[in-house]
Amino acid sequence: MTKILLVGCGHMGSALLMSWLNLKSYSFTVVDPYNLNHLKNKLKRKKIDILNKVPSNKKMKTFDIIIFAVRPQIANDVLCEYQNFKLKKNIVIGSIIAGKKINFFKKRIKNANQFVRIMPNMPALVRNGISCLVSNSNLSLINKKKLNELFLKVGKTLWLKNESQIDKATAVSGSGPGYIFILIHAFEKAAQKIGFSKNQSRDLITSTMLGSIYLMQETKQEPKELAIKIAVKGGTTEAGIKNLKNNNIDTIIYKTIMSAYDRAKILSKKN
Ligand SMILES: NC(=O)c1ccc[n+]([C@@H]2O[C@H](COP(=O)([O-])OP(=O)(O)OC[C@H]3O[C@@H](n4cnc5c(N)ncnc54)[C@H](OP(=O)(O)O)[C@@H]3O)[C@@H](O)[C@H]2O)c1
Numbered sequence: 001m002t003k004i005l006l007v008g009c010g011h012m013g014s015a016l017l018m019s020w021l022n023l024k025s026y027s028f029t030v031v032d033p034y035n036l037n038h039l040k041n042k043l044k045r046k047k048i049d050i051l052n053k054v055p056s057n058k059k060m061k062t063f064d065i066i067i068f069a070v071r072p073q074i075a076n077d078v079l080c081e082y083q084n085f086k087l088k089k090n091i092v093i094g095s096i097i098a099g100k101k102i103n104f105f106k107k108r109i110k111n112a113n114q115f116v117r118i119m120p121n122m123p124a125l126v127r128n129g130i131s132c133l134v135s136n137s138n139l140s141l142i143n144k145k146k147l148n149e150l151f152l153k154v155g156k157t158l159w160l161k162n163e164s165q166i167d168k169a170t171a172v173s174g175s176g177p178g179y180i181f182i183l184i185h186a187f188e189k190a191a192q193k194i195g196f197s198k199n200q201s202r203d204l205i206t207s208t209m210l211g212s213i214y215l216m217q218e219t220k221q222e223p224k225e226l227a228i229k230i231a232v233k234g235g236t237t238e239a240g241i242k243n244l245k246n247n248n249i250d251t252i253i254y255k256t257i258m259s260a261y262d263r264a265k266i267l268s269k270k271n
Contacts, residue, residue, distance in 0.1 A: 008070035
C-alpha cells in the first residue's frame with residue numbers, strides 16, 4: 001500500500017483526491033485545517049484520514065508520497081511546518097503549487113531527495129486535464145510510475161525534461177483553459193449579435209468546438225489541412241478565415257502565450 005499525504009484540499013486538491021479514491025493500492029491522509037468539517041462530510045464513508053493539523057512524528061514516517069496543494073502565497077509558511085520531520089528513505093515530495101520551484105522544496109525539506117513539480121490544469125476537475133510533470137534527477141522509476149498513475153486519473157500526463165519548461169507549460173496548458181473560455185465567449189457573443197439566443201449560441205459553439213476536436217482526433221489530420229478542406233473557394237468558411245488572417249490571428253495567439261510565459265518567469269523568479 002502506498003501512503004499519500006495531501007496537504008491542502010481545495011479546488012485542485014479535492015479534484016485530485018476524488019479521482020484517486022478508487023485506486024486500490026493507495027491510502028490517503030489529508031491535512032486541511034480550515035475545511036475539516038466540509039471535507040469530513042464530503043468524504044464520509046471513504047477510508048481517508050482527515051486532519052486539521054500537521055501529522056504526528058510517528059505518522060510522518062509512514063508516508064511514501066507527500067503532495068502540497070496549497071496556494072502559493074502561504075506555501076512558505078506551510079512548508080515550514082513540514083521541514084523537521086524524519087521521513088521514509090524513498091519518499092517523494094510533490095507539489096502542484098504554481099511558481100514554486102523544486103529548489104524551494106529542497107531547501108525546506110532536507111530529509112527528502114526525490115522531488116516532483118506538477119502543473120495540472122483546470123479540466124482536471126472533470127478528469128480531462130493535462131498535467132505536466134518534472135522531477136529532479138533522483139526520482140526513482142517506481143515513484144515516477146506511481147505519480148504518473150495518479151495524474152493519469154485526472155487526464156493526460158506529460159513529463160518534461162527540465163524545469164524551465166514548466167513556465168512554458170503554464171503559459172500553454174495551465175492558462176490555456178482561460179484563453180479557450182474567452183474564445184468561446186467571443187464566439188457566443190457574435191452568434192447572439194446576429195440573432196441567436198443565448199442557449200442556441202451555446203449549443204452552436206460548444207458542439208462545433210467539441211465536434212471539430214473529435215474530427216481532428218479521429219481522422220488524425222492536421223488542423224490546417226482540415227481548415228483547407230472546409231474552406232472551398234468562394235465559400236463562407238473561406239470568407240471567415242480570410243478575416244481571421246487579415247487580423248493576424250497567429251500573432252494574437254502567439255502574443256497571448258508569450259505574455260503568460262513572461263509572467264510565469266517573473267513569478268517563479270520570486271522564490
Ligand atoms: N485550480 C487550478 O486550476 C490549478 C491549476 C494548477 C495548479 N494549481 C495550484 O494548486 C494550488 C491549489 O489551488 P486551488 O485552486 O486548489 O486553491 P484552494 O482552493 O485555495 O486550495 C488550497 C487549500 O489549502 C487549504 N489550506 C490553507 N492553509 C493550509 C495549511 N496550513 N495546510 C493545509 N491546507 C491548507 C485552503 O484552506 P482555506 O481555503 O480555508 O484557506 C484550501 O482548502 C495552488 O498553488 C495553485 O497554484 C491550481
